[in-house]
Amino acid sequence: MEFPEETPAAPKPITVKQLVYRLRDTVSIAMGTQWVVGELSNVKHHTSGHVYFTLKEQGAEIFCAFFKAAASKCPIRLQEGMKVHVLGSATVYPDRGQLQLVIRQVKAAGQGDLQTRFLELKAKLQREGLFDAEHKKKIPTFPRAIGIVTSPTGAVIQDMRHVLERRAPWVKAYLLPIRVQGAGAEHEIAAAVRAWSGAPFNGLPPVDVLIVGRGGGSIEDLWNFNEETVARAIYECTVPVISAVGHDTDFTIADFVADLRAPTPTAAAELATPDGPEWLRKLSRMEQALHASARHSLLRSKLKLDVYLRGKLLDAYSLLSPYSQRLDDMEETLQNAATTRIFHNALHINKLEHQLQMRHPAHRNRERTQLLASLQAGLSHAAAARMTDLSSQLTLIQARLEAHSPEQTLRRGYALVENQDKQLIRQTNQVHAGEKLKIRVSDGCFYVRDDTPQ
Structure with a gap:
């Protein structure tokens, strides 16, 4: 490692390790071994036998290491919240540059403040029945x-x-x-x-x-x-x-x-x-046990039925036959029970596939094309029916008109008489002597003169 040049204003720098070891030596010499009172926190009993904890009071705390050799002689088990007196020497742990106490001895000094509050509140709420x-x-x-x-x-x-x-x-x-x-x-x-x-x-x-x-x-x-x-x-x-x-x-x-x-x-x-998977396994086992029990019960019932049928009570057959048929029905139902769930699942899948197909754009286009063709056919049929109906009505009206037309009346032997003003003569007082009249019959017209004296 290279160091900068040493000058009168800047002393020669040291390494981190050198600094930490100097601090460790200084702390160890200055403090020596000391009894300290405090409350335990973050107590960890390591598998190696060492115990690590924090010793603290309001506003201050220090990490402590209680190694196996000393911890194995401790008469009390260290727990959270305990108030203790510890004998230890202050040092610096080089790997972390951490100030800590290496503990040699621990004595109980009563409960810590938090532990005391905990026990007081617990006792209070317990008395109230909570x-x-x-x-x-x-x-x-x-x-x-x-x-x-x-x-x-x-x-x-x-x-x-x-x-x-x-x-x-x-x-x-x-x-x-x-x-x-x-x-x-x-x-x-x-x-x-x-x-x-x-x-x-x-x-x-x-x-x-x-x-x-x-x-x-x-x-x-x-x-x-x-x-x-x-x-x-x-x-x-x-x-x-x-x-x-x-x-x-x-x-x-x-x-x-x-x-x-x-x-x-x-x-x-x-x-x-x-536990969902475990419940599914339980239900499966229960289903199998139910089927086995039902089959066993059916076999016993069939054996009993065979004994009765082969015995002297032949007339019992007529009494037992309905029950035998019922047993057969129950057996068939139980045999189908195992496949019912698969059937329903398959039916549900088919239903979903059908719904998917029904919602496919091609299917909807076919449906609408068929609907349009149906509507067109219906419209053509309705239009043709309407035209036929109107034609029939027109024929009927024409027949009625022809029945009441003047020509039809003339064909029955009647005649129409008109004066020179082309007015129909309905009364005798409309005719004057010597007036020329027009007589209209079914096949034509002719004229006459009225010579009737006045």
């Missing part, structure tokens, strides 16, 4: 919709979605996103639970079960689920609530009040839904 079993609502076996109250980010919601899609893809899942840690997050959690308790009157879809939770973390990270407002919202919720906070070893007040506690959010999704 944890009683008679208040627990049953989780439905086959929910149609599930509400989820958690953070919209992170792996928790994705893991839950994967479980729901694998176990029960027909179940609708609705997420109401909230903050799950930090100042005021408990009010968001409680408001979300109350909102779903009042669905659908507040615009949320109704659900059959509610999952409230978050992923793992320290006691501080999970503390919002230890607040009284969250506990009372869960207790008053009209929808069954599954609490899923942290990991299997984490317990919160919400877990005690909820109708069911799940060790993890993923487990909550499994507890809230039926």
